[in-house]
Amino acid sequence: MSLDPQLFGEIDPPQRLLMGPGPINAHPRVLRAMSADLLGQFDPEMTGFMNQVMALYRQIFGTQNKWTMLVDGTARAGIEAALVSLVAPGDVVLVVNFGRFGLLLTEILQRIGAIIETVEAPWGEVVPMERIAEAIARCHPKIVATIHGDTSTTMAQPLEGFGELCRRAGALSYVDATATIGGMELAADRWDVDVVTGGLQKCLGGPSGSAPITISDRAAEHIGKRRHVEQGIRVAGTVDGAGPRIGSNYFDLAMIMDYWSEKRLNHHTEATSMLYAARECARIALGEGLEARYARHASAGRAMTAGLRAMGLTVFGDDRYRMTNVTGVYIPAGVDGEAVRGAMRELFEIEIGTAFGPLQGKIWRIGAMGYNAMKHKVLLTLAALESCLVMQGFALPMGAAVPAAIAAWEA
Numbered sequence: 001m002s003l004d005p006q007l008f009g010e011i012d013p014p015q016r017l018l019m020g021p022g023p024i025n026a027h028p029r030v031l032r033a034m035s036a037d038l039l040g041q042f043d044p045e046m047t048g049f050m051n052q053v054m055a056l057y058r059q060i061f062g063t064q065n066k067w068t069m070l071v072d073g074t075a076r077a078g079i080e081a082a083l084v085s086l087v088a089p090g091d092v093v094l095v096v097n098f099g100r101f102g103l104l105l106t107e108i109l110q111r112i113g114a115i116i117e118t119v120e121a122p123w124g125e126v127v128p129m130e131r132i133a134e135a136i137a138r139c140h141p142k143i144v145a146t147i148h149g150d151t152s153t154t155m156a157q158p159l160e161g162f163g164e165l166c167r168r169a170g171a172l173s174y175v176d177a178t179a180t181i182g183g184m185e186l187a188a189d190r191w192d193v194d195v196v197t198g199g200l201q202k203c204l205g206g207p208s209g210s211a212p213i214t215i216s217d218r219a220a221e222h223i224g225k226r227r228h229v230e231q232g233i234r235v236a237g238t239v240d241g242a243g244p245r246i247g248s249n250y251f252d253l254a255m256i257m258d259y260w261s262e263k264r265l266n267h268h269t270e271a272t273s274m275l276y277a278a279r280e281c282a283r284i285a286l287g288e289g290l291e292a293r294y295a296r297h298a299s300a301g302r303a304m305t306a307g308l309r310a311m312g313l314t315v316f317g318d319d320r321y322r323m324t325n326v327t328g329v330y331i332p333a334g335v336d337g338e339a340v341r342g343a344m345r346e347l348f349e350i351e352i353g354t355a356f357g358p359l360q361g362k363i364w365r366i367g368a369m370g371y372n373a374m375k376h377k378v379l380l381t382l383a384a385l386e387s388c389l390v391m392q393g394f395a396l397p398m399g400a401a402v403p404a405a406i407a408a409w410e411a
């Protein structure tokens, strides 16, 4: 047995420009941070980095929550940890669902054995706050779960007042902010939401594989009670209303909190290189300044939308609730959407996204986020798309997209 270098060469991927709904290209500083030397998990340097990550991500999430840390795994690991730790079998959970990722919440909740209620909007719209209020009044949920930006539909659910609404009804709230963290304003404390999770591979400009999470004291207390039930510890006045034990070991947030606490109780081995990546993502975002970063994503979204419209294409979804970092656009009649994506990749080394569910074959999803929310990358993508559409025989006003995008970037 020996290595056949023809079959198993050194990894040397093409330099693709990833302008889909995520993942996107990682910032080179993040890749450099990931190649730093490893440390033992209880080395004071390592636990020092863990504490720094907690402090950095409090700023990213817009919170003072003590429990702000990382769940090891892709964004879905954060979602699953949040839901399995908050929700006990038989709990009523209201899902505010307006796309594929809302559906994912219901799929995870089904496995937990929750009683699932939903309030929905058609794909391309969001759920008005009054309808969420009505649904809460109707089903008295213990937990209300939703998505901030759902990349499947490119819509961002407004969350101003959402947490307060849940809190007044005695419910805990959960938000999946994977697609917006570091790109659109995230205000966990002002929204008064209890648990928010994210990922690195969208607007934070890192690779997938780490899920930042923040947990309010109220939610941490709720999760802690479930641990006490498990351990048979009687804590006067706190066991009441606590569900049965948390049905996952790896995603048990009570145990993960113990690991990130000063107790440093061993749970898993913190994914050291991903922690370096998460730390560098946050340093880059805060170094740029969150306001400036949100404005840059807004410019990129405006430019992309204007450029697509200047080509005569129709942008998908409600303009008022559009995510800034990913834009859906209808594949024009008579054009083979996959052939255009293939030409974009082969001729220009640019990836744009397809769609799924009811939008499959109907729209492309074009992202401009994190390290790729840059003017030249938006312009290159629009120019390349224009060429590929022309090659497919689609008639369009040549040369209109780029100037329209430049003008909209500054607007």
Ligand SMILES: *Cc1c(COP(=O)(O)O)cnc(C)c1O
Residues within 6 Å of the ligand: 022, 074, 075, 076, 077, 101, 147, 149, 150, 151, 152, 176, 177, 178, 179, 199, 208, 209
């Ligand atoms: C991209 C995305 C995810 C992805 O989760 P992964 O496990 O990292 O693939 C989850 N939620 C939303 C809203 C997303 O846009």
